[in-house]
Amino acid sequence: MKRPVLAANWKMNNGPTAARTFMNTFLASYPPRADRTIIIFPPAVALTTVASATANREDVLAGIQNIHWAEKGAFTGEISAPMAKDAGARVVLIGHSERRHIFGETDAQCAKKCVASSRAKLAFMLCVGETIGEREAGETERVVTRQLREGLSQTANLISADLLIAYEPVWAIGTGLTASAGDASAIHTVLRSELCQMIGTKGDEIPILYGGSVNTENAAGLLAAPEVDGLLVGGASVEPASWLTIAQT
Numbered sequence: 001m002k003r004p005v006l007a008a009n010w011k012m013n014n015g016p017t018a019a020r021t022f023m024n025t026f027l028a029s030y031p032p033r034a035d036r037t038i039i040i041f042p043p044a045v046a047l048t049t050v051a052s053a054t055a056n057r058e059d060v061l062a063g064i065q066n067i068h069w070a071e072k073g074a075f076t077g078e079i080s081a082p083m084a085k086d087a088g089a090r091v092v093l094i095g096h097s098e099r100r101h102i103f104g105e106t107d108a109q110c111a112k113k114c115v116a117s118s119r120a121k122l123a124f125m126l127c128v129g130e131t132i133g134e135r136e137a138g139e140t141e142r143v144v145t146r147q148l149r150e151g152l153s154q155t156a157n158l159i160s161a162d163l164l165i166a167y168e169p170v171w172a173i174g175t176g177l178t179a180s181a182g183d184a185s186a187i188h189t190v191l192r193s194e195l196c197q198m199i200g201t202k203g204d205e206i207p208i209l210y211g212g213s214v215n216t217e218n219a220a221g222l223l224a225a226p227e228v229d230g231l232l233v234g235g236a237s238v239e240p241a242s243w244l245t246i247a248q249t
């Protein structure tokens with residue numbers, strides 16, 4: 001198995017004050033580990049807090065939940081990849097299902113965000129996943145393959161160790177429903193094969209994380225599944241106690 005990646009997506013939780021308390025509590029109980037990588041995606045206003053707290057930790061990285069594809073300009077409320085990097089981000093989350101389904105983000109926009117992240121020399125984690133309707137219609141493989149190929153359509157020639165993929169079935173996010181370890185493995189295997197078709201054997205090195213109602217009870221089983229190289233965790237990552245358990249899985 002690859003060195004696992006455990007990623008916390010705080011969504012719109014933990015502003016700077018709560019983030020500082022969280023990081024103090026978490027890092028006090030989580031000494032450096034060489035056998036895994038932790039990524040914390042706080043809200044953008046808490047990015048510098050998390051980045052400062054992890055400045056001397058190579059195994060714990062700060063990330064940003066979203067960026068705009070332009071470097072700067074008249075885009076009120078947006079944050080560019082170079083700005084995120086300047087604030088301490090090491091990784092960009094792209095195409096999270098809440099961005100796609102609440103804010104209407106398209107595959108084409110995800111592709112531009114992948115380019116922007118690469119240009120800024122930031123790692124990025126592209127999220128893919130099907131809705132319940134798509135799953136019931138037997139469309140899962142077609143949907144995740146399309147999201148992967150279109151998302152990476154302009155960066156395939158740049159891809160290196162700085163790419164991560166997260167498979168997050170939309171029906172499993174924040175619902176308490178989780179894909180079985182077998183279902184997650186099956187889709188990860190499809191994604192792995194697509195990656196290898198796109199970029200050859202380098203595709204074998206790219207971590208593919210599972211996300212969707214991961215908690216302290218199911219994390220170990222999912223992480224042990226073939227082709228599951230890590231976990232992307234929303235709700236159960238917001239409090240230090242549950243996150244600490246998952247980070248140590």
Ligand code: PEP
Nearest residue numbers: 173174211212213234235
């Ligand atoms: C997520 O936000 O990426 C996620 C998987 O959320 P949750 O763990 O709450 O389902």
